[in-house]
Amino acid sequence: MKKSITPNQIKQNNRSLIYHYIYKNKKVSQQDISYDLRLSRPTVTTNLTALEENGLIHKDGQIDTEYVGRKASAYSIVPDYRISIGVEILEKEIKMIAIDLYGEQISHMVSAINFAYNEAYFKTLCSTILEFKDSLKIKDPQILGIGFAVQGLVSPDKQTIVYGKILSCTGLSITEFSQYLPFPCCFIHDADSAAISELWVSPELTDAFYLSLSRHLGAAIISQGQILSGKHGHNSTIEHIQMQPDGAACYCGRKGCMETLLSMTSLLTDNEDAEDFFKNVRQKEPASLERWNTFLNHLASSINMLHLVYDTDFILGEYLAQYLRMQDLDFLHEQIQQMTPFSEAHDFLLISKMPKHNIAIGAALPYIQAFLNDSVI
Numbered sequence: 001m002k003k004s005i006t007p008n009q010i011k012q013n014n015r016s017l018i019y020h021y022i023y024k025n026k027k028v029s030q031q032d033i034s035y036d037l038r039l040s041r042p043t044v045t046t047n048l049t050a051l052e053e054n055g056l057i058h059k060d061g062q063i064d065t066e067y068v069g070r071k072a073s074a075y076s077i078v079p080d081y082r083i084s085i086g087v088e089i090l091e092k093e094i095k096m097i098a099i100d101l102y103g104e105q106i107s108h109m110v111s112a113i114n115f116a117y118n119e120a121y122f123k124t125l126c127s128t129i130l131e132f133k134d135s136l137k138i139k140d141p142q143i144l145g146i147g148f149a150v151q152g153l154v155s156p157d158k159q160t161i162v163y164g165k166i167l168s169c170t171g172l173s174i175t176e177f178s179q180y181l182p183f184p185c186c187f188i189h190d191a192d193s194a195a196i197s198e199l200w201v202s203p204e205l206t207d208a209f210y211l212s213l214s215r216h217l218g219a220a221i222i223s224q225g226q227i228l229s230g231k232h233g234h235n236s237t238i239e240h241i242q243m244q245p246d247g248a249a250c251y252c253g254r255k256g257c258m259e260t261l262l263s264m265t266s267l268l269t270d271n272e273d274a275e276d277f278f279k280n281v282r283q284k285e286p287a288s289l290e291r292w293n294t295f296l297n298h299l300a301s302s303i304n305m306l307h308l309v310y311d312t313d314f315i316l317g318e319y320l321a322q323y324l325r326m327q328d329l330d331f332l333h334e335q336i337q338q339m340t341p342f343s344e345a346h347d348f349l350l351i352s353k354m355p356k357h358n359i360a361i362g363a364a365l366p367y368i369q370a371f372l373n374d375s376v377i
């Protein structure tokens, strides 16, 4: 059968093109749109009127335009036309963040709630999220969904925790939350959400190994701009690669996993503050410096091994990223140089561009991305 495009599809396509043009360029005139998209003025006018009437865009002052040589009305998208909420579930607290269509933070809140796999916790968590939602002063239809970042592996349909030993939440279903929340909900592995937010702030990033260096170790493989989940959902679970057969006990039940060498829990002593530890390291306090160098040595041998498997950039991210300095990267490069059979370029270790709120933001972003990719805007 001969394929043909209907006038309605062309109209829809033009509207979507115009919306995305305004989204990308932030503040534009009708003339800019018409010229750059090669669309007639009446077509642009009709679509701008429709987009404005539907609340997707608004007039945003005036700007100079090179095409008519005088000021013209400027148009911008309405960033909170739709929003998304990300919730990071941790053992002793939850972190919530609301973001707009640019991924910008609208509001952020931390609430001390101890995780428990029971009805009381599910209810408390959801009522806290609803209180947070009410504080945003937005209407329910504006909310695209709520992403829950968890320290665990998630089923491909994002509805179930398939491995959650840190919080003892294996088998947890999203319905435990969604029954109390009138919005789409899904789970996301916390290392994946951190990598998603890294991708968001680095549009040029296509391939990388993202290391989530936080209280626990995690990782995500970014390939062609996507997070690889793997055949059974446990891709890049490097934290359980055994490095020392007689090493310290890991929460997975085995010994000497990478987790036991490269998590912040393994780096810091009980109740030690990361801020204090790194202050001591930078002041070259011998005991702290020795502990840090040992950690970096383990990190170097782990990266070297992974780099031999996947020759790509390595992004050192999450909580530890804020404390890393160029001298640490130089040290890692030197160590790796001694371990690898190849002459390594000094260019594949990078510090995360987004160490703050990245997990909660990354949990919220997929709803924003889905909205923006929806051609029916």
Ligand SMILES: [Zn+2]
Binding pocket: 239, 240, 241, 250, 251, 252, 253, 254, 257, 259
């Ligand atoms: Zn393990």
